[in-house]
Amino acid sequence: MLCGKACGISCVRDGEYVQNEPLTACGGKSFTPSGCASGRPSKSPKPVLKLTNKAMADIASLRNSAVSWGLLPGHRDYVRFILLGRSRTGSNLLRGLIQSRHDVTVHGEIFKNPEAVEWGTDRLPVARRTLQHYRTDPERFLESDVFRRAPLAIKALGFKLFYYHAQHQPGALVWDYLRTHRGIRVIHIKRRNILRTHLSRIRAEQSNSWVDLEGRARAATPVELDFADCEQAFVRTRAWEQEYDRFFSEHPLLEVVYEELAADHSREMVRVQEFLSLEPLEALPQTHKQSSDPLTEAIVNYAGLKLAFKGTPWAGFFAE
Numbered sequence: 036m037l038c039g040k041a042c043g044i045s046c047v048r049d050g051e052y053v054q055n056e057p058l059t060a061c062g063g064k065s066f067t068p069s070g071c072a073s074g075r076p077s078k079s080p081k082p083v084l085k086l087t088n089k090a091m092a093d094i095a096s097l098r099n100s101a102v103s104w105g106l107l108p109g110h111r112d113y114v115r116f117i118l119l120g121r122s123r124t125g126s127n128l129l130r131g132l133i134q135s136r137h138d139v140t141v142h143g144e145i146f147k148n149p150e151a152v153e154w155g156t157d158r159l160p161v162a163r164r165t166l167q168h169y170r171t172d173p174e175r176f177l178e179s180d181v182f183r184r185a186p187l188a189i190k191a192l193g194f195k196l197f198y199y200h201a202q203h204q205p206g207a208l209v210w211d212y213l214r215t216h217r218g219i220r221v222i223h224i225k226r227r228n229i230l231r232t233h234l235s236r237i238r239a240e241q242s243n244s245w246v247d248l249e250g251r252a253r254a255a256t257p258v259e260l261d262f263a264d265c266e267q268a269f270v271r272t273r274a275w276e277q278e279y280d281r282f283f284s285e286h287p288l289l290e291v292v293y294e295e296l297a298a299d300h301s302r303e304m305v306r307v308q309e310f311l312s313l314e315p316l317e318a319l320p321q322t323h324k325q326s327s328d329p330l331t332e333a334i335v336n337y338a339g340l341k342l343a344f345k346g347t348p349w350a351g352f353f354a355e
Contacts, residue, residue, distance in 0.1 A: 109184035125293035131321025
């Protein structure tokens with residue numbers, strides 16, 4: 036770190052903007068913990084200013100663009116991975132925990148919408164060429180736009196992918212690419228109680244609230260669930276889980292269970308970070324649980340459903 040008259044040194048470090056007071060003159064020599072090289076004590080730095088999420092996104096966007104244009108050094112020697120699963124299984128919780136590190140990038144459900152790239156972040160604006168790749172050549176999109184040159188600080192890069200994304204051509208080529216590239220690591224998130232998955236989806240559809248970033252508690256209205264719809268959700272979800280475990284059987288694969296992640300995210304995140312070849316650090320949740328009411332209170336006809344599913348493979352979902 037250099038010092039000099041009115042140098043005004045500033046930097047962004049770990050989400051914080053640090054600006055130093057002009058240091059005492061030492062002819063531009065190096066700064067040491069005790070002061071400048073001339074032996075004269077330097078003034079204390081100004082207090083650290085916390086950056087807003089918007090400011091951090093703007094800085095990251097500029098940094099990514101600078102790497103893409105060759106103005107800053109970048110690399111592709113990072114761990115590639117996907118978060119595999121279905122909605123309402125804790126994928127937002129897991130994504131937020133992973134991305135709480137500054138050396139990992141986790142894009143959102145980029146293959147959810149066939150017409151538009153939804154990065155799930157403001158850090159990567161969608162260029163016309165990127166959109167063309169996405170719509171016509173998804174394999175090229177993955178190689179040149181998703182797993183692109185990243186800042187040197189990035190150690191792992193991935194995105195969320197649900198079982199039912201990219202099911203029609205040419206988007207379905209995404210799955211061929213992923214199966215062929217066996218070095219891509221797969222974090223498969225599942226929820227043990229599929230009844231809660233189904234209930235959560237119904238509530239999200241009714242309220243149009245899919246993620247809570249602010250922690251504001253909202254009263255959830257009890258709902259009535261249809262037996263046939265529940266059974267279909269149970270069967271289909273279990274079939275998806277088994278099908279994609281087989282699909283990625285030759286990839287490095289880590290199963291994460293939502294109930295265990297929610298109960299002790301610190302322990303589970305050690306497993307996740309080690310799986311991604313990262314030194315485990317404290318991971319902080321970026322989202323909040325939207326409801327925690329007992330099933331007996333959340334489902335109007337819970338007793339009737341419990342009786343109807345008695346003796347079936349799904350009876351365990353009705354333990355309350």
